[in-house]
Amino acid sequence: MKKILTVLMAAILVMALAACAAQPAAEEPAQIANPWSTVADAAEAKEKTGLTMSALPEGAADASYSVLEEDKIAQVIFTWNGDEYTFRMAPGTQENLAGMYVEFDTTEEMSWEDYPYTISYTEGKEGMSEWHDTLADATYTVTMSGGATKEKLAEVSEALIPAG
Secondary structure, eight states: HHHHHHHHHHHHHHHHHHHTTTSSSOOOOOOOOOOOOEEESSHHHHHOOOOOOOOOOOTOOEEEEEEGGGGGGEEEEEETEEEEEEEEEESOOOOTOOOOOOSSSSEEEEEEETTEEEEEEESSSOEEEEEEEETTTTTEOOOOOOOOOHHHHHHHHHHHGGGO
16 A cells, blocks of 8 residues: 555656646747837838928938837937937827927927927926927927926927928
8 A cells, every 4th residue: 555655656746746847948928019100211111101291400410210100100310419309290189299398497488480488407408499380289298317408499390390
């Protein structure tokens, strides 16, 4: 009886070890897919969104265009005068097109020619400018993730407003 019990215990132990070894390897955690699709240039952004994104400020470099095709949003990330900017445009009136969830220290209403725009920033940190073009019925934003000043935001906005 002891031999049967010993063999039975050994068999159970072997099956338990085999079951542990047969466990599937841990899966990699699921990641959220990037909803932005890279496009070659402003012309391809227009094909996919219907939005005309004209010239960037003179001297802009390292432009990288992308779209949220489903939402008809176009963006270009570029460097200008040593700072990196993200310029977005979308049809209609958009709330928080910039996607910045930051409490800024300063918000100011500005205007250039016939275009009113609003800048919000924390000196030397994040900043954004936004405006709505009623003729094109489109919303525009330009953001900085660092180094923001009133002067930089006004200058880039006024360079981009005619482009929108």
